[in-house]
Amino acid sequence: MLRIFFGEKEDVMHGPSWFRFNYDEEWLADPFVEEMMTDIDKSHYKGGQLIESDVLGPIPPEKLSGGLQTLICIYKRPDLVFNATSCGENCAKWLAEIGRREDITINLRYYMPFDDCNDIEIEILNDNIKVTNAKDYMHEALKYV
Amino acid sequence: MKNKHHVVVESKRLKYEFDIKRNITVIQGDSASGKTTLLDLLGTHSRYGKESGISVQSDVPCVVFGGDASLWKIILEAYQDSIVFIDEDYPFIYSKDFAELVQASSNYFVLITRQPLYNLPYSVQEIYGIRTTGKYHYPEQVYHEFYRIYDDSNETLDKEVLVLVEDSKSGYQFFSKAFKQGECVSVEGNSQFVGKIENAEENKKVVVIADGAAFGAYVAKVTTIAKSRKDVMLYFPESFEWLILKSGVIGIKDLDDILAEPEKYIESREFLSWERYFTDLLMTATADDSIKKYDKSQLKPYYIEGKNKDAIIAVLPEELRKIMG
Numbered sequence: 001m002l003r004i005f006f007g008e009k010e011d012v013m014h015g016p017s018w019f020r021f022n023y024d025e026e027w028l029a030d031p032f033v034e035e036m037m038t039d040i041d042k043s044h045y046k047g048g049q050l051i052e053s054d055v056l057g058p059i060p061p062e063k064l065s066g067g068l069q070t071l072i073c074i075y076k077r078p079d080l081v082f083n084a085t086s087c088g089e090n091c092a093k094w095l096a097e098i099g100r101r102e103d104i105t106i107n108l109r110y111y112m113p114f115d116d117c118n119d120i121e122i123e124i125l126n127d128n129i130k131v132t133n134a135k136d137y138m139h140e141a142l143k144y145v
Numbered sequence: 146m147k148n149k150h151h152v153v154v155e156s157k158r159l160k161y162e163f164d165i166k167r168n169i170t171v172i173q174g175d176s177a178s179g180k181t182t183l184l185d186l187l188g189t190h191s192r193y194g195k196e197s198g199i200s201v202q203s204d205v206p207c208v209v210f211g212g213d214a215s216l217w218k219i220i221l222e223a224y225q226d227s228i229v230f231i232d233e234d235y236p237f238i239y240s241k242d243f244a245e246l247v248q249a250s251s252n253y254f255v256l257i258t259r260q261p262l263y264n265l266p267y268s269v270q271e272i273y274g275i276r277t278t279g280k281y282h283y284p285e286q287v288y289h290e291f292y293r294i295y296d297d298s299n300e301t302l303d304k305e306v307l308v309l310v311e312d313s314k315s316g317y318q319f320f321s322k323a324f325k326q327g328e329c330v331s332v333e334g335n336s337q338f339v340g341k342i343e344n345a346e347e348n349k350k351v352v353v354i355a356d357g358a359a360f361g362a363y364v365a366k367v368t369t370i371a372k373s374r375k376d377v378m379l380y381f382p383e384s385f386e387w388l389i390l391k392s393g394v395i396g397i398k399d400l401d402d403i404l405a406e407p408e409k410y411i412e413s414r415e416f417l418s419w420e421r422y423f424t425d426l427l428m429t430a431t432a433d434d435s436i437k438k439y440d441k442s443q444l445k446p447y448y449i450e451g452k453n454k455d456a457i458i459a460v461l462p463e464e465l466r467k468i469m470g
Contacts, residue, residue: 014234041177055277055287056182057158067176085233085260088176110259111365138373142339142366145261 002099005081005107005125006144012083012107015070020062023069025049027076028061032101036075036094040068067091071098078102085109093117111145113138146205146226146251149408153202154186158284161186161275163291165228168247168413169267170255171361172291174274179289180257183275184209184230203228210235218246226251233258240264248417261366266359266418269295269381295364298371300350300378302464307345311335311355315444316385320354322449323458323469335363342370342377350376352465357381358420380462383407384420386427386439389448392456395437397430 027033028045037043041064042054053059064072067087074082075098084095084106096117098104105125114120115134123130124140131137149166161183172180188209190199201207206227212220217237221229229252237243238256244264247254256262273291306327310317317331327349332341338353345351351374353367360367360381371377382388389395391404403410403426407419416422424441431437437447447453458469 016234040175055159055179057284065177066181086176088174088178088259090175090177110261111369113369135373138369139343142370145366 001103001121003105003123003125009107012081015073015082015086016066019069019073027072033072036071040090041065074098074104078104081105083107096120111141146253146413150203150205155200158286160286161289165253166408167271168253169265170271171267172257172273173259178275184232187230221246224252228253230255251414261362263362267361269357269360269364272361295368297381298379299464302350302468305349306352306468307349308352309341315441318444319449323454325470326468338367339370352378354380356384356420358383359418384423386423388457388460391460394453394456395430
């Protein structure tokens with residue numbers, strides 16, 4: 001399940017910097033990571049340290065977007081809490097999907113809509129409220145950002 | 146600093162082209178739209194110059210804040226008459242100390258952040274996303290441009306209307322007098338809009354009027370709740386004082402030119418937001434006239450009655466004009 005704490009919180013990881021110095025090469029070959037990479041960064045893993053970006057050409061993993069780097073960290077290290085404010089609105093459906101696969105907790109400091117994410121189950125940790133649709137999520141989340 | 150500054154940042158594969166015209170510009174939007182890459186290009190250029198293979202065309206220096214975050218104040222105070230780009234990874238941009246520094250600065254600041262900056266009065270018009278145009282055909286150059294994320298929204302006001310005004314003083318006094326059908330309420334503070342819209346009766350259409358020049362931190366929340374109700378009209382003029390000036394009821398030399406390109410006249414060191422400039426302009430122009438003297442706390446009858454009231458209403462969007470009179 002996806003758990004979100006809204007607002008300033010201590011001891012949360014900064015996804016882009018954590019990824020750059022701690023990622024595991026085999027994470028990039030994970031089909032789910034490849035799906036996210038194609039959708040968000042328009043990039044494709046080619047093996048080793050090589051990624052082919054439709055925009056930038058050949059790039060190393062350090063040049064992936066901060067949002068994608070954070071998503072990968074959230075997916076691969078569900079034991080840690082990451083600041084998902086680095087993730088734009090186009091990351092919402094992937095956060096919802098990771099939440100279906102793993103128990104994850106993230107920190108958000110802006111209102112990220114989950115409008116087009118099909119079924120959602122989100123626990124808002126500020127008040128320990130569980131929401132199962134985008135409208136209820138909106139009404140709760142707007143209280144905290 | 147004054148004026149609009151046209152910036153072109155270019156490498157063999159990437160090109161960014163945009164204008165910066167106020168002291169605070171915010172860039173946000175989707176992941177992988179090119180925000181960090183823009184800062185990488187500018188940062189590399191300011192370090193290595195044209196030897197970097199990056200060209201930056203701008204009539205003022207474009208610099209990227211980097212380095213020791215604990216020294217941000219010293220570093221930022223060293224820059225003068227520059228456009229300073231700052232990434233969201235620096236929490237000081239949300240602080241009151243940073244707002245104070247911006248207030249006295251000759252620099253324009255471009256802040257990359259999705260998190261609202263509640264200590265800064267920034268404009269809804271200066272919140273941008275970045276988009277690419279054309280198709281990606283690496284290694285052909287990809288062109289990036291800025292687009293405005295938030296705008297006014299129109300709504301046919303064909304049933305009972307609830308007008309919500311942020312202002313509790315002159316703006317509210319005007320709209321509550323001019324509004325001829327339904328209810329006009331001052332929400333008494335930007336942070337109150339969401340609750341008021343949520344609690345508005347279902348059978349009413351809602352109109353939100355707020356000073357666009359300083360509503361940037363709140364516009365995402367208000368737009369979100371407005372879209373969810375589907376019957377909310379959003380109107381963000383620069384400020385109520387701007388409406389008065391635009392109406393022509395006060396004669397000021399070069400006023401049309403000022404309103405057409407305020408950035409040519411507004412010095413960032415003197416005015417933290419355009420709203421404050423327009424208030425100052427109006428107060429100064431009417432200071433010696435007891436009938437017209439503009440007082441934010443108590444609006445003179447000169448503005449609320451007869452043809453002057455009609456002239457101010459004439460500046461409003463068509464749907465709003467229909468319910469004012």
